Amino acid sequence: MRYEVTLGGRRLRVERDPSGALTVDDRVRAVDATQIARDLWTVTLDGRSVEVAVLTRDPLRLWVSGDEVAAEVANERELALGGATRGTGAARQEIRAPMPGLLKALHVREGDRVERGASLATLEAMKMENELRAPDGGTVSRIAVAAGAKVEGGALLLVLTP
């Protein structure tokens, strides 16, 4: 089985042949991975000890001996499908409420062009006003919630298309 893992800005090819031998980026590695608890693993790689915790699953975020990193995994089938499902940044972006709260204000309208980092909306939660910013530039193709609405965590607020 072959996988491609994206960790922050880095890509790794992880392969395991039917005998169980593990190759990472074409290098055979002696790996011992043990699951200590549901979200905690200890991995030794040719003797080097690394502890890995799963911080969140969706999106996948890992804690790696004190550092935190976002991870994405694609298997052979998904790799074969290529760019169709895994964009190279040129994808539609759904802006969702990171937590439940009150959508105090919307700073954009449908059809607006926004730059990366532009303030899209203000969400009041935990007694603080939080600015939601555009993760990338794009056009506001849809606004799903009106200003003043109470929203659940994960609720779709608006959609940006490149």
Add this chain to the structure above:
Amino acid sequence: MKRIRRILIANRGEIAVRIIRTCRELGIATVAVYSDADRGALHVRLADEAYPIGPAPARESYLAGERIVAVGTRTGCDAVHPGYGFLSENADFAALVADAGLAFVGPPTAVQRALGEKTSARRLAKAAGVAIAEGSDALADEPAARAAAERIGYPVLLKPAGGGGGKGMRIVRGPDELALAWRGATGEAGSAFGVAALFVERYLEHARHVEMQIFADTHGNIVWLGERDCSIQRRQQKLVEETPGPAVSDELRARLGASAVAIARAAGYVNAGTAEFLVDQDGRAVFLEMNTRLQVEHPITELATGLDLVALQLRVAQGEALPFTQDAVERRGAAIELRITAEDPSAGFLPSAGRVSLFREPAGPGVRVDHALFAGSPVPTEYDPLLAKLVCWGPTREVALARARRAVRETIVAGVPTSLPFHARTLVEPDFASGRYDTGYVASHWPPPAPLELDDDAAVAAGIVAVLTRASRAPAHGERNGQSRWDTAAREDALR
């Protein structure tokens, strides 16, 4: 005053737990209160007794003073400790407690009123001969704020006259930002403190936020215990505090101590208090406000002085004299506190709610962790995002920082994004490490210019766990080692 035998703790989270601990040591019975969101909370479980006080929103529970005092009376408490935040600086609550015949662990109502209203505190400090930041009295409306800002000169800080903790404050850099800031600050101040009055103060750039801990008893004794540099903040919320302040000379420390004591004396202060100052690059200090409660960051003063500030608060509240004089106060070594909050530093410190799925606490020499976390503990949206305080002590700042660096990397909090990555990077950042920082530090240093890079082996290990985790969305059965997980991964991927 009578001895405290049973105390109601009008708070939640780590501070309620911290107060319970000292009470246990002193043989004082503890009564906790909790909202619907906190049924399984640690403070509920550690207290001797616990009573529900209402729904999750603070207004209907931890801010419902009458309900809380009623629990105290009904359960035969003789004192109330308010912790910090919530009702801790609410003079009406202190009056309610006193009227019910209970001792309030904090200054008397009149002192709370005089110092809690910030413009009145400024007048009092000025009369006591302490320099204050240029500013206005309470403002009636936006035009009044505009006029005051013009007089003082931009940038100004728009601040709520009531409340504390930096909530509702806005930096206003020019006239065009005033209208929006006025609306936002009025709203936040009103919802957080129930008092919407605002005033403006000159905003000093490149200043340090240095505060001085004082203690006063009912016999006229007042001492200062040392400073805390709290300049590492974003949106006026502190992230890191340390003592001694890296830029505080013995002369400045003595001056801040004397100023804080002068204000306390003029106000007739009793119990623990903190005078906040801004200190500019030339060591000039101006008084900002007095916090009439225990501070979040009090543990660094405890580690440096060897005192238990909550125990001292209780002694003072039952009428005892302070058991030491100013000359006997010793400060040793250096201490630093890192606030672990449920905020995502990679997304502008956006607060997050959810559930802590895994928590590993650091330990070892010089490390103290004040928290109310456990695996499975909910992080409700209704309250402050503070999850834990990691406090490290060392005989020198260098050792304290080395301990903090290793302790941060030992800590795991999974399930919600936290401020830990900010701390891990800041502790090794050269300006911070050498003590060269001011209140603009976070804005100028975060996010860091280069993203974090895992070393090759760490990346390989992470990559392997990423693949194995993807295959284990369903709970694990039986075998828990990596080899069987690989097989599961392969099987699931064949079916996908």
